[in-house]
Amino acid sequence: MFDLQQIPRRVLSISELTQIIKQSLESSFPLIWVQGEISNCRKHSSGHYYFTLKDEGAQLSAVMWRSRAEGLLFTPEDGIKVQARGALTVYPPRGNYQIDVLRLLPVGVGELQQAFEALKQKLQAEGLFDPSRKRPIPRFPDRIGIITSPTGAALQDIRSVLSRRFPSLNVVVVPVRVQGVGAAEEIARAVEDVNRYGELDCVILARGGGSLEDLWAFNEEVVARAIFASEIPVISAVGHEIDFSIADFTADLRAPTPSSSAELVAPDRAEIIDILRNSSYTMRQRLADRIAQMRQRVEHLVLSYSFNRPKDLLVQYSQRVDELEKSLASASFRLFEKVQKRFLSLQQQLNALGPRNVLRRGYAMIQRDNRTITRAVQLKQGDETEIHFFDGAVPARIQRNERKETDETVL
Amino acid sequence: MSAKKPTKQSFEASLKRLEEIVESLEGGDIPLDQALGLYEEGLELSKQCNEKLKATELRLKKLSKTVDGQFELEDLDP
Incomplete structure (x- = not known):
């Protein structure tokens, strides 16, 4: 320990002075709570947070080591009013003092609520909560x-609700941290993973009750973006029921x-049994109807006019043949x-015309050299002829031919 | 729509197909032999769904990533 009384008496090196200040400061301030607004916040790749806490009149450098930051309930950002619990330390290389933050809490619900409202408005304006883009939850999922x-x-x-309601479900748990720094990123990555895995019908994002701070991861933008981009509902x-998160607004179903998410997602067993029973009944019934209908059609055809027409036609034709x-x-x-x-009449006529019948009636026929003379001009003086009578022929010589014209020859 | 052999598929898909089949049969304008095929398929689906309803223990798995970025399911530690 330096004797403070001795200090003015000699020249101190900067290191000596700083060392004195460091010891003095660190021993006189136990763990303290301070309140201020975060500014100049940056997260180093090492995982440590560096920021400034300030109010209207002063500012205080702050550091939160990674091991402490892991327990954070929210992501420190500029503008957030916080209460910090920690110890004052002096950092000799820079000649400054800072608070080594052990716990960091947003101040009241007011601050978080403000951040919440701001993000809600922003995402709403972007259409992330648009009801029209919400994916339907499958009625009968079996991989959740x-x-x-x-x-x-x-x-x-x-688990207990699903076991009770629908134990045939396949449940795939994606373990994440649901609070603290990095929880939001982990949740968002899980949503992406589930989509890349692809073999799930829907996914539940769950966390039990807690303060607004506890639930904060579900109010972060990265989670909302991941939900919005999800292909899987x-x-x-x-x-609890009264808690609304940004995730709730973005999700397809809140x-x-x-417990109630499990109720909402688990298919209704009774409904399924009903569907199965009705389906079986309806299928059997429709098929029976169908067969009855077919049978009726066949019967109708057998009795139909068209079907019986060939037979009718046959009967008709055979009748016609008989008639014909x-x-x-x-x-x-x-x-x-x-x-x-x-024939008989012709025969009679023929008979009547026959030469013998004519001769019988008193006519005679004159022939010369066995040829019948039909005209007077055919005969000349001295011709030897035969006159045929009914009962025989006599020879005759033409003494003269002094033909006398008859009416008939003129005609 | 044609009658096809039911394969092992998700509950949702099975029920949906079953509803389709019932609807087709109700329509009544498909040929009888096709209707018979659909009926058989429907019975099989109905049987499969009933089997699933009989399960009594919820199966819980954990999704893990392998080193090559693939996924696998592991038993969830109780």
């Missing part, structure tokens, strides 16, 4: 993803609690009679 803490109450709640189940046969017979008989009659 749950993004949540593997040790949290939320998972147990969901997302159900948010964050906190469940008031983790009959008329053919009678027609030929009539024809025969007619011909016979004609």
Whole structure:
């Protein structure tokens, strides 16, 4: 320990002075709480946070080592009013003092609420909450993803509801931290992973109840963006019924609690049994109807006019053939009679015309050299002829031919 | 729509297909042999769905990433 009384008496090196200040400051200030607004916040790649806490009149450098930052309930950002618990330390190389922050809490709900409202408005304006782009939750999912803490109450709640309601489900848990720094990024990555994995019907984002600070990861933009980009329907189940998160607004369905998310997602067993029973009944019934209908159609066809027409036609034709046969017979008989009659009459006429019959009536026929003379001019004086009578012929010589004209020859 | 052999598929898909089949049969304008095929398929789907309803234990797995960025399911530690 330096004797403070001795200091003015000699020249000190900067290091000596700083060392004195360091010891003095660090020993006189135990762990303290300070309140201020974060500014110049930057996260080093090492995981440490460096920022300034300030109010209207003063500012204080602050550092939060990675090991402490891991327990953060929110992501430190410029403009957030916080309370910091820590110890004052002096950093000799820079000659400054700073607070080594052990715990950092946003001040009141007001500050977080403000950040919440700002993000909500921004994302709403961008259309992330648009009802028209919400994906429908499958009615009968059988592979459900749950993004949540593997040790949290939320998972147990969901598990017990699903076991009770629909144990045939396949549940895939994607373990994440649900609070603290980096939780939001982890949740967002889980949503992306689930989409790349692809074999889930929907995914539940769950966390049990807690303060606004506890639930903060679900109010971060990166989570909202991941939900918005998800191909798989997302159900948010964050906190209690009264808690609304940005994730709730972005999700395709908001469940008031983790338990109720399971109720909402689990298919209704009774409904399925009903569907199966009705389907079986309807299918059997329709098929039976169908067969009955077919049978009726066949019967109808067998009895139908068209179907029986060939038979009718056959009967008709055979009848017609019979008729034709009959008329053919009678027609030929009539024809025969007619011909016979004609024949007899012709025969009679022929007989009447026959030369012997003519001669019998008193006519005679003159022949010369066995040729019948039909005209007077054919004969000349001295011709030797025969006169044929009915009962015989006599020779005759033409003494003269003094032909006398008859009326007939003139004609 | 043609009758096809039901394969092992998701519950949602099975039920949806079953509803389609019932709808087709109700329509009544498909040939009888096709209707019979659909009926058989429907019975099979119905059987599969009923089987699933009989399960009594919820299967919980954990999604993990392998080193090459693929996914695999592991048992979830109780």
